[in-house]
Every structure is written in structure tokens, then in C-alpha cells.
Amino acid sequence: MPDTLAGLGVSQGRAAGPVVRMAGPPALPAPRPVTDPGAETAAVGSALEAVAADLTRRAATARGEAAEILEALAMIADDPTLREDAETRARDGLDAAHALDAAFAQHRDALSALGGYLAERAADLDDLKHRAVAFTLGLPMPGLPAPGHPYVLVAEDLSPADTAGLGPDVLALVTERGGPTSHTAILARGRGLPAVVACRGIRDVPDGTLVGVDGATGEVAVGLTGEEAELIRERDRAERARLAASQGPGRTADGHPVKLLLNIGSAADLVPDGEGVGLFRTEFLFLDRKQAPPFEEQVAAYAEVLGRVESVIVRTLDAGTDKPLPFLGLPEEPNPALGVRGLRVERLLDGVLDTQLEAIAEAARATGAQAWVMAPMVTTVEEAAAFARSARAKGIAKVGVMIEVPAAALRARALLREVDFLSIGTNDLAQYTFAADRQHPALADLLDPRQPALLELIAMCAAAGAEAGKPVGVCGEAAGDPALAPLLVGLGVTSLSMAPVCVPAVREALAGLTLRECRERARAARE
Amino acid sequence: MAQRTVTVASASGLHARPAKLFVQAAMKAEVPVTIRAGEKTVPAKSMLGVLSLGAVHGTEVTLEADGPGAEEALDTLAALLSRDLDAEDPAHA
Numbered sequence: 249m250p251d252t253l254a255g256l257g258v259s260q261g262r263a264a265g266p267v268v269r270m271a272g273p274p275a276l277p278a279p280r281p282v283t284d285p286g287a288e289t290a291a292v293g294s295a296l297e298a299v300a301a302d303l304t305r306r307a308a309t310a311r312g313e314a315a316e317i318l319e320a321l322a323m324i325a326d327d328p329t330l331r332e333d334a335e336t337r338a339r340d341g342l343d344a345a346h347a348l349d350a351a352f353a354q355h356r357d358a359l360s361a362l363g364g365y366l367a368e369r370a371a372d373l374d375d376l377k378h379r380a381v382a383f384t385l386g387l388p389m390p391g392l393p394a395p396g397h398p399y400v401l402v403a404e405d406l407s408p409a410d411t412a413g414l415g416p417d418v419l420a421l422v423t424e425r426g427g428p429t430s431h432t433a434i435l436a437r438g439r440g441l442p443a444v445v446a447c448r449g450i451r452d453v454p455d456g457t458l459v460g461v462d463g464a465t466g467e468v469a470v471g472l473t474g475e476e477a478e479l480i481r482e483r484d485r486a487e488r489a490r491l492a493a494s495q496g497p498g499r500t501a502d503g504h505p506v507k508l509l510l511n512i513g514s515a516a517d518l519v520p521d522g523e524g525v526g527l528f529r530t531e532f533l534f535l536d537r538k539q540a541p542p543f544e545e546q547v548a549a550y551a552e553v554l555g556r557v558e559s560v561i562v563r564t565l566d567a568g569t570d571k572p573l574p575f576l577g578l579p580e581e582p583n584p585a586l587g588v589r590g591l592r593v594e595r596l597l598d599g600v601l602d603t604q605l606e607a608i609a610e611a612a613r614a615t616g617a618q619a620w621v622m623a624p625m626v627t628t629v630e631e632a633a634a635f636a637r638s639a640r641a642k643g644i645a646k647v648g649v650m651i652e653v654p655a656a657a658l659r660a661r662a663l664l665r666e667v668d669f670l671s672i673g674t675n676d677l678a679q680y681t682f683a684a685d686r687q688h689p690a691l692a693d694l695l696d697p698r699q700p701a702l703l704e705l706i707a708m709c710a711a712a713g714a715e716a717g718k719p720v721g722v723c724g725e726a727a728g729d730p731a732l733a734p735l736l737v738g739l740g741v742t743s744l745s746m747a748p749v750c751v752p753a754v755r756e757a758l759a760g761l762t763l764r765e766c767r768e769r770a771r772a773a774r775e
Numbered sequence: 776m777a778q779r780t781v782t783v784a785s786a787s788g789l790h791a792r793p794a795k796l797f798v799q800a801a802m803k804a805e806v807p808v809t810i811r812a813g814e815k816t817v818p819a820k821s822m823l824g825v826l827s828l829g830a831v832h833g834t835e836v837t838l839e840a841d842g843p844g845a846e847e848a849l850d851t852l853a854a855l856l857s858r859d860l861d862a863e864d865p866a867h868a
Contacts, residue, residue: 320795320822329821355823362829366790369826584862 250460250469250476255422255447257466259436260753262487263420264460264472264480267453268399270410271390273378280343291344292334295380300325302379302389325376330355344384352377400459402450414439420461422450422468436463440749444468491752497523498744498755500737504763507743508751509561511723515552519748524559526671526745527723530604531565537575540600543607550611550619559618561671561745562608563650564601566590566624576600585685590625590650591635602638609642622648622671626663627655633666650723652676657705660712660720670709671745674724678702697726703739703774710740721745730757737763738770777845779838779853786861788831793860798822800855804848808840819852 282288300322307318324330334351338344356373359366379389392410393399394417401418403410405425421436421443436443442463453459453470460469460480472480498508509526512518514533518525533549534541541549554560567573568589576597581587594601605621612619623635626649636647648669651657657677660670674697679686681702684694697703706722713720721743726732728746730753736744737758744754758766785793801808801819808819812834817824819838830836836856838849 316792316795320791323795323798323822327821327823329818329824355827358827359823362827366826366829369790580858 250471253447253449253453253468253470255444255450255466255468257443257463258445259421259441259443260464261420261440261442262460262462262464262480262484263400263442264458264477264484265398265400265419266455267402267457267459268393268395268455269451269453270393270401270403270406271382271388273374273390274382274385274387276345276349276381277385279346282338282341282343285339285341288338288342288344288347289335291384292338292347293331295344295348295383296325296331296334298383299376299379299389321372321376324372325380345381348380348384349377352380400461402453404451414441420444420463422447422459422461424448424451491756494752494755494759495521496755498758500734500758500761500763500766502762502764504737506737506741506758507719507721508755509721509723509743509745510748510751511728511745512553512748514549515556517748518553518556519751521748521751524561525553525557526561526721526743528553528560528562529566530563531567531573534565534573534575537573540575540603543603543610546604546607547610547614550608551615554611554615554617554619557617559620561620561622561648561669564591564604564608564621564623565593567593568625585679590652591623591631592625592627602642605639605642605644609644612644618646619644620646620648620669622650622669624650624673625652625676626650627653629659629662629666632656632663636667651705651709652680654681654705657709660709661715664712664716664718669719669721670713672706672709672720672722672724672741674702674706674722674726677705677724681705697724697729697732698735698773700774703735703770706736706741707739707770707774710742713742714740719743728754730754733757734761734766735769735773738766738768776839776841777849779849780835781838781853781856783830783832783834783836784857784859786832786859788834789825789828789836789856791861794822794825796860797852797855798825800852804840804852805844806840806842806848808838808845808848808852811837811839 303318303322303325307315307322330351333354334347337347337350342350352373356370359373360370382389392414398417398419400420400422402422405423418441421441423445424447442461444461444463444466447468450468457470458472458477460472460477498506507523509524510522511527512525513529550562565573567576568584568587576593578588578596588596608619608621621639621644626632632649639647646668648667648671649663650671650673652673656663663670675686678695678697682694684691686695710720719742722736722741723745726736727744728750733744733754734757746754783789787793789797798820809816810819810825812828812830815828817828819825838852840848
């Protein structure tokens with residue numbers, strides 16, 4: 249019988265495979281007598297260049313915050329002052345490994361002495377030092393292993409730098425430290441990888457040991473036989489097959505239909521699942537532009553999506569000073585979240601929205617697809633009416649608005665006299681309802697989608713939709729959470745739009761409950 | 776010797792993303808630029824140097840450079856420092 253280690257399951261699913269532990273820091277050998285200081289100096293330079301190149305390469309394949317962190321680390325490895333210090337030590341007679349070790353240590357101590365945020369960066373310097381020293385010693389760089397076969401990745405904890413580079417060989421993640429909101433947990437959920445954190449003793453398990461990971465219960469079975477591992481893999485395959493077989497429209501156990509839609513940033517995000525696109529974030533196409541994207545290019549980008557999916561809700565550019573699109577050149581403002589964002593950009597810039605609506609209409613005509621269009625950050629009925637007039641004048645058949653501002657939610661009924669559908673952005677709606685910055689780490693409880701005041705607003709919108717016979721969907725994070733989706737359905741929401749990876753689990757969650765049970769959950773949550 | 780004195784506008788100071796953007800811009804400059812906060816002067820191209828200034832939101836820093844292109848380089852870098860680079864977060868979806 250295998251031993252069982254207990255941790256905290258943070259990402260559902262089962263996997264089995266051989267353990268590969270992340271390489272620890274290299275041990276620094278005794279100083280070596282140097283015969284050729286020139287060669288040591290050159291070795292110092294090559295090591296720093298190799299580390300910077302490795303991090304830059306990984307930054308290029310990472311996204312968002314992870315990419316930023318990797319780039320910043322690469323820049324430290326590339327730092328001219330650091331390099332000069334290390335090279336000077338090598339010229340003065342230290343071997344390359346010790347020259348690097350001493351130079352990094354000096355800068356590390358300087359940062360530590362400054363305290364606060366900079367003291368935390370000191371750990372980054374240690375990480376870089378280990379990489380550079382390992383390179384000069386011909387050892388594998390610490391960080392993600394590449395054993396060349398599928399494996400269960402075991403580590404003390406995973407840094408953003410590590411998680412950014414996870415390849416397809418990783419079957420599951422088990423870490424000794426970490427919690428439900430650690431990088432490991434967030435990454436694993438995003439990728440659909442089973443993960444267990446806070447699993448004591450896991451790093452004592454030797455490489456190559458077969459383990460079984462249950463990301464729901466947090467149990468890790470250690471020392472499986474090949475047959476036992478195969479059994480777990482079979483079960484996992486069956487489970488995935490079951491989820492895959494559940495392909496099809498979303499519905500509750502008693503057959504009440506709920507559309508399951510995809511949130512995408514471009515055609516590259518499309519998967520062959522879901523019942524269409526519920527949120528096409530067009531600004532993602534043009535994030536790096538200094539000039540407004542020309543009409544023809546916009547048509548082509550929209551047509552690429554419209555040509556592949558029958559029904560798509562295109563959101564017009566959602567930008568502002570807190571979420572800049574360089575080509576808009578918006579002026580700075582003291583309070584960007586409450587400033588010119590989304591549809592409000594139209595107040596300052598003529599023509600951007602018109603060109604986009606024209607391009608969406610043209611792409612729809614060219615592909616014969618059904619393009620629904622919605623505006624972000626709508627606040628008043630007048631704004632919605634003006635937007636609907638512009639869109640319809642271009643030949644767009646279905647026009648909607650996002651509900652992100654409480655003022656709009658309160659006027660849902662009047663809004664639906666002007667537009668054809670509503671889509672609720674729960675993240676921003678929570679931020680504005682609770683006066684809590686959605687990035688603020690200390691205010692997470694206020695941004696919990698289960699907050700009754702938020703549910704109240706969602707329920708109002710859904711009721712207005714039911715009355716008008718028009719669709720009301722949710723496209724925020726909450727829609728992709730299998731625990732929250734039934735609650736939203738119980739409130740009366742008609743569609744859920746989510747990251748493609750979330751669709752099967754949400755479909756399963758809905759299929760397990762009747763509409764009445766969903767309503768019961770919603771009622772209890774609002775009490 | 777061209778010189779500019781500016782106040783760091785980024786909410787988190789000259790750390791993290793703002794520091795990265797500043798050093799990247801300094802690397803593109805045609806002349807070597809130094810940045811001073813208080814008594815400490817470091818090369819603007821050095822990420823570690825810039826971090827070690829410990830400049831927070833509101834810290835006054837002085838940029839200096841010499842030679843052809845110095846004025847333009849300092850204008851660019853000073854403009855960058857006087858913007859809140861934290862608020863310009865592309866990941867804020």
C-alpha cells in the first residue's frame with residue numbers, strides 16, 4: 249500500500265506520474281586556483297548573458313504580470329554595474345563562480361539594508377546568483393526541470409518566474425508551502441492542472457517515485473506501482489472523457505437552458521466548445537499600437553473571429569487611463585477608475601467608436617455571422633440610447649450594454665427599452681458597488697461575488713430581462729466558477745461567459761442541479 | 776551638462792514596473808545618463824542602481840547627461856518619471 253501525504257487541494261483533477269523535484273541552488277565548491285584571469289572574466293560575462301537570455305526567452309512566452317517579472321529579472325542579470333563588479337573580482341584572481349557569488353552578495357546586502365520592498369527583491373538576487381553560478385559550474389540552472397517525459401512537479405513553492413514557464417510535460421503540481429491564493433494555485437486553476445499545496449514531506453520523496461495526486465481532496469499517494477498509477481490515469485481519462493462527452497449546450501438537471509459562452513481576446517483563444525463568444529475583448533488586439541488601427545485591419549481581425557463562430561458578442565474598445573491604449577493618447581487624470589473609461593472615451597475622441605462599429609458591421613456582412621455588439625462602462629439610459637442609435641445606423645442588428653456601474657444596474661428596465669441585451673461585468677460592478685479597488689489586496693472580502701448587495705443588483709437586471717423577454721448574461725470571473733454559476737442561474741441570468749478552460753466544469757455543475765435548486769441557492773445567498 | 780529635476784509620480788515609487796520602464800528607456804538613450812536621489816548617484820541603465828535609490832512616490836530625483844542628444848534623452852526620461860506608470864497597467868483587464 250502506498251503512503252499518503254495530505255495537503256490542500258487547490259485545483260481539481262487527478263494525475264499520476266513520476267516525481268521530479270525542482271533543482272535546488274547549486275553548492276558553491278571550494279575556491280579554485282586561477283591560472284587565467286582573462287578566461288574567468290569571460291566566463292563571468294557569459295554566465296550573466298546566459299541567465300539574462302534564458303529569462304528573456306521565458307518572458308517572451310509568458311503573459312501579463314509573469315512576463316513583466318521575468319523581464320525585470322533579466323534586466324537585473326544584464327545590469328552593467330553588477331557585471332563590472334563581478335568582472336573586476338575575476339580579473340583580481342577569483343574564479344568565475346566565486347566572483348559572481350561575491351558580486352551578487354554585495355548587491356543583495358545593499359538592497360536588504362534598504363528594507364521594505366527592496367529587501368524582498370534581495371531574494372530575486374539570490375535566485376539570479378544561483379542561476380549564474382550553476383551555469384559556470386556546468387550544473388542545471390535551478391528552476392523548472394526538463395526531464396523529457398511527463399512528470400509531477402514537486403517544489404518548495406513556485407515563484408511567478410517558475411510558473412510562467414511550465415510546459416505541457418507537467419501532469420500536476422505539488423508544493424510544500426503555499427496556500428489557496430498562491431501563484432501555484434492560481435496558475436494551476438487557469439491551466440486545469442491538478443494541484444496540491446501545503447503538502448508537508450513531499451520534497452523528501454525521491455525523484456522518479458510514482459505518485460498519485462488528487463487536486464480535490466489534497467491527497468498525494470506516494471510509492472504507487474505502475475498498475476496503480478495506470479488506474480488513476482485511466483480514471484482521469486474517463487473523467488475528462490465524461491467532461492468532454494458532456495459537450496453541448498448548458499442546461500440544468502431539469503433541462504432549463506443556460507448559454508455557455510467564451511471570453512476571448514482574439515481568434516487564437518477560440519476552442520471548439522461553448523455556444524458562441526460572450527465577450528470578445530477587442531482592445532486586446534491593439535494594446536501595443538501607437539497609431540489607431542486602420543479600418544481594413546479591424547475588419548480583418550473581427551472577421552477572423554466571426555468567420556469561425558456563429559454567434560459573437562463583440563465589446564467595443566474598453567480602455568481608459570487605467571487601462572491605456574497608447575493610440576488613444578488619453579490625457580492623465582487623478583482618479584482613472586472613476587474617469588474616462590470604456591464608452592466614455594467617446595466624449596473626448598470623435599470617430600474611434602464610429603470606425604469600430606463600421607468595421608464590426610462590415611466584418612459581419614463579409615462573414616455572414618451574427619455579430620452582437622455591446623459597449624463597456626455604460627452609466628445612463630441616454631448613453632445606451634445614443635450607442636444603440638450609432639450601432640443600428642451601421643447595420644448592427646443586436647445592440648447591448650455592459651452592466652458595470654451600479655447606476656446602470658438600477659436602471660436595467662429602462663436600459664432594456666433601448667437595447668437588446670445586457671451583460672454583467674461582475675468584477676467592475678463589485679468594485680463600483682463596494683467602493684473597493686479591485687486590485688487592493690486588503691479589500692478582497694468586499695469584492696467577493698457572494699456579497700448580497702452585488703447579488704441584489706444582478707437579480708434586478710435578470711428580472712428586468714425576464715420582463716422584457718431579453719437576454720441578460722454574466723461575463724465576469726464569477727461566471728466561470730462552478731460554485732457560483734448555479735447561483736447566478738438561480739438569480740435569473742440567461743447566459744454565462746467565461747475563460748474557455750472553465751466551460752466543462754460549469755456545464756457539469758449546472759447539469760447536477762435543477763432550476764429550483766439553483767433558485768434556492770440564490771435565495772439563501774441573498775438573505 | 777544637461778540636467779532635469781523631477782518628482783517621481785508612480786504610486787509605488789521607482790520600483791517594479793516603473794523602474795523597469797525607466798531603465799529600458801535609459802538603455803535606448805544615445806548618451807549615458809545618471810540619476811541622483813539625495814546624495815546617491817547611479818547610472819540610469821543600472822536596474823540595481825535605480826532600485827537602490829529607494830525613490831518613493833514624491834521623491835525628487837535629478838537626471839544628468841552630457842553630449843549630443845543629452846537634452847532629448849533627458850526630456851524623454853523626465854517625462855516618463857512624471858507619469859504614474861503603475862496606473863498604466865496593461866494586465867488590468
